[in-house]
Amino acid sequence: xxxxxxxxxxxxxxxxxxxxxxxxxxxxxxxxxxxxxxxxxxxxxxxxxxxxxxxxxxxxxxxxxxxxxxxxxxxxxxxxxxxxxxxxxxxxxxxxxxxxxxxxxxxxxxxxxxxxxxxxxxxxxxxxxxxxxxxxxxxxxxxxxxxxxxxxxxxxxxxxxxxxxxxxxxxxxxxxxxxxxxxxxxxxxxxxxxxxxxxxxxxxxxxxxxxxxxxxxxxxxxxxxxxxxxxxxxxxxxxxxxxxxxxxxxxxxxxxxxxxxxxxxxxxxxxxxxxxxxxxxxxxxxxxxxxxxxxxxxxxxxxxxxxxxxxxxxxxxxxxxxxxxxxxxxxxxxxxxxxxxxxxxxxxxxxxxxxxxxxxxxxxxxxxxxxxxxxxxxxxxxxxxxxxxxxxxxxxxxxxxxxxxxxxxxxxxxxxxxxxxxxxxxxxxxxxxxxxxxxxxxxxxxxxxxxxxxxxxxxxxxxxxxxx
Amino acid sequence: xxxxxxxxxxxxxxxxxxxxxxxxxxxxxxxxxxxxxxxxxxxxxxxxxxxxxxxxxxxxxxxxxxxxxxxxxxxxxxxxxxxxxxxxxxxxxxxxxxxxxxxxxxxxxxxxxxxxxxxxxxxxxxxxxxxxxxxxxxxxxxxxxxxxxxxxxxxxxxxxxxxxxxxxxxxxxxxxxxxxxxxxxxxxxxxxxxxxxxxxxxxxxxxxxxxxxxxxxxxxxxxxxxxxxxxxxxxxxxxxxxxxxxxxxxxxxx
Numbered sequence: 144x145x146x147x148x149x150x151x152x153x154x155x156x157x158x159x160x161x162x163x164x165x166x167x168x169x170x171x172x173x174x175x176x177x178x179x180x181x182x183x184x185x186x187x188x189x190x191x192x193x194x195x196x197x198x199x200x201x202x203x204x205x206x207x208x209x210x211x212x213x214x215x216x217x218x219x220x221x222x223x224x225x226x227x228x229x230x231x232x233x234x235x236x237x238x239x240x241x242x243x244x245x246x247x248x249x250x251x252x253x254x255x256x257x258x259x260x261x262x263x264x265x266x267x268x269x270x271x272x273x274x275x276x277x278x279x280x281x282x283x284x285x286x287x288x289x290x291x292x293x294x295x296x297x298x299x300x301x302x303x304x305x306x307x308x309x310x311x312x313x314x315x316x317x318x319x320x321x322x323x324x325x326x327x328x329x330x331x332x333x334x335x336x337x338x339x340x341x342x343x344x345x346x347x348x349x350x351x352x353x354x355x356x357x358x359x360x361x362x363x364x365x366x367x368x369x370x371x372x373x374x375x376x377x378x379x380x381x382x383x384x385x386x387x388x389x390x391x392x393x394x395x396x397x398x399x400x401x402x403x404x405x406x407x408x409x410x411x412x413x414x415x416x417x418x419x420x421x422x423x424x425x426x427x428x429x430x431x432x433x434x435x436x437x438x439x440x441x442x443x444x445x446x447x448x449x450x451x452x453x454x455x456x457x458x459x460x461x462x463x464x465x466x467x468x469x470x471x472x473x474x475x476x477x478x479x480x481x482x483x484x485x486x487x488x489x490x491x492x493x494x495x496x497x498x499x500x501x502x503x504x505x506x507x508x509x510x511x512x513x514x515x516x517x518x519x520x521x522x523x524x525x526x527x528x529x530x531x532x533x534x535x536x537x538x539x540x541x542x543x544x545x546x547x548x549x550x551x552x553x554x555x556x557x558x559x560x561x562x563x564x565x566x567x568x569x570x571x572x573x574x575x576x577x578x579x580x581x582x583x584x585x586x587x588x589x590x591x592x593x594x595x596x597x598x599x600x601x602x603x604x605x606x607x608x609x610x611x
Numbered sequence: 612x613x614x615x616x617x618x619x620x621x622x623x624x625x626x627x628x629x630x631x632x633x634x635x636x637x638x639x640x641x642x643x644x645x646x647x648x649x650x651x652x653x654x655x656x657x658x659x660x661x662x663x664x665x666x667x668x669x670x671x672x673x674x675x676x677x678x679x680x681x682x683x684x685x686x687x688x689x690x691x692x693x694x695x696x697x698x699x700x701x702x703x704x705x706x707x708x709x710x711x712x713x714x715x716x717x718x719x720x721x722x723x724x725x726x727x728x729x730x731x732x733x734x735x736x737x738x739x740x741x742x743x744x745x746x747x748x749x750x751x752x753x754x755x756x757x758x759x760x761x762x763x764x765x766x767x768x769x770x771x772x773x774x775x776x777x778x779x780x781x782x783x784x785x786x787x788x789x790x791x792x793x794x795x796x797x798x799x800x801x802x803x804x805x806x807x808x809x810x811x812x813x814x815x816x817x818x819x820x821x822x823x824x825x826x827x828x829x830x831x832x833x834x835x836x837x838x839x840x841x842x843x844x845x846x847x848x849x850x851x852x853x854x855x856x857x858x859x860x861x862x863x864x865x
């Protein structure tokens with residue numbers, strides 16, 4: 144609390160949270176007392192209502208947000224204002240079809256969504272009231288969740304600042320080029336002046352005028368040892384840098400193409416704990432790990448529509464792609480539009496790579512090649528090998544990510560099974576292990592010198608394993 | 612002669628500078644130079660490959676178009692020659708109601724003609740899990756179920772199946788039921804809900820095959836009854852035969 148800016152902002156934050164908390168608790172307390180006064184006979188009405196709401200209603204209804212069913216906050220008032228018959232809301236809960244048949248307002252409610260509500264004939268009027276009282280007493284998260292929203296907002300701002308940094312870097316090199324050009328012009332101008340002066344001097348001394356070239360040649364001849372060594376070094380360094388830059392062709396480390404939606408992996412895989420294999424679900428069955436189709440996004444985003452305006456904007460792009468209309472209960476219109484993602488991990492056609500082979504049979508964790516996506520704030524990128532090596536549990540490698548050297552280095556390190564193979568059953572490799580044990584025991588023992596049988600020793604370095 | 616030489620030197624200097632300048636203006640969406648571009652994209656169609664350029668030929672109409680497509684309607688994937696597996700993998704006999712199009716985006720399905728709400732779902736209550744547990748396979752099925760659950764269900768339904776997954780505890784999602792409250796549902800209804808979706812939950816037919824869903828149904832039952840699918844040590848009797856899908860003896864062949 145002692146240093147300037149920091150303490151000021153934290154103080155502000157604390158104040159905000161404090162005020163929020165006070166407001167919330169006062170709100171809760173007031174509502175609780177109100178409901179207690181109303182139902183003096185049943186002190187535990189709220190608890191009963193909460194239990195019933197969670198057990199019977201919460202799957203489809205939320206207090207403050209439309210979901211599968213409409214929001215229930217002050218629903219009794221809504222029905223009364225809408226001109227519903229007295230008591231028809233209780234009938235609705237017990238058997239909505241009967242209510243819809245007898246009450247015109249209930250009839251209009253039944254057309255709210257295409258899906259039908261479950262009937263709850265076992266709920267008594269008091270119980271239904273307890274549920275509604277509980278719902279009316281819940282604070283609106285949209286009003287109380289300002290702190291959470293602010294935190295998310297700062298995340299978004301951080302992403303933006305990253306972006307501007309990048310563009311700055313781009314313009315930065317242009318500044319250098321411009322500066323170089325200006326310096327060259329100045330040097331040229333100065334030497335021009337110098338030359339003019341010299342020419343004037345020569346004229347006065349009656350000497351021959353020399354061209355630039357002749358002047359340079361004379362100077363170079365005078366200092367031929369230095370000039371020779373310098374030019375030799377220059378030529379060699381040029382050749383070396385050329386050869387080195389050839390080695391960069393096809394190395395795509397740190398490649399992060401732009402994407403139509405700035406997808407934050409850290410929120411999905413990190414905060415919300417969604418397994419990689421949920422969205423990239425063909426990874427266990429197919430060669431490709433698959434980009435999630437929009438229906439997979441919509442499995443959650445049908446309900447999750449963002450807390451901050453930036454998030455809402457991004458999620459709107461999903462709705463547009465899925466053809467989801469947010470009106471009323473929300474519905475699919477059938478007018479879909481593809482999201483055009485840019486491919487990040489590009490392998491040439493002349494190499495065969497199969498995700499399911501590595502993930503299912505080899506038991507390789509996603510992070511061995513793709514890094515820790517639970518901390519990746521932006522869309523995917525080709526994570527450099529140095530960063531991959533820092534992740535716990537990864538086999539450390541030296542060659543750049545996504546190069547052949549990197550692949551076969553891992554094939555030379557990764558153990559198919561730890562220890563001897565006797566008596567172990569591995570399913571996929573049964574046959575190859577059987578042959579190894581039965582045909583060539585000495586070879587097998589040689590493999591086991593380092594205590595493991597690697598992918599390489601079972602043919603993982605054969606050209607035709609990946610190139611055919 | 613000297614002049615021609617000079618011109619050539621100047622021109623090559625310009626060319627080298629030009630090349631350097633061009634290579635400097637990097638396209639963020641390009642992965643960079645390729646050694647043998649003619650071997651990078653084969654004309655044979657594969658998913659997630661841009662066929663806008665194949666072997667140097669540019670095809671504007673194919674640039675950035677979808678290459679991962681859904682299989683044709685009514686086709687059956689190949690699941691090997693094991694009869695039980697193939698029977699299990701045959702297309703699902705229950706149809707979604709037409710409302711699923713607007714609520715769950717299930718367009719292009721054969722819808723049930725019965726107008727009664729949730730007709731097929733209610734009918735599915737009588738469907739039995741065709742993946743029959745016995746003393747030999749139960750361990751493997753529950754292990755597989757655990758894997759599938761962790762990848763596909765846990766983030767909402769929670770590790771213990773109580774509806775408190777990380778999605779719910781982080782405040783992003785609400786209204787996930789506790790499996791323990793849903794013990795009255797039939798195996799077929801669980802399957803139907805996973806396959807076509809139910810309420811807020813989306814359809815998972817595109818992500819899980821039938822065998823995987825039935826495996827998950829077994830695994831979910833375990834949350835509702837801890838002794839579900841466990842067998843006595845000698846393997847002759849089930850500790851709790853809560854469902855017809857747990858068989859003490861070898862499964863009866865159809």
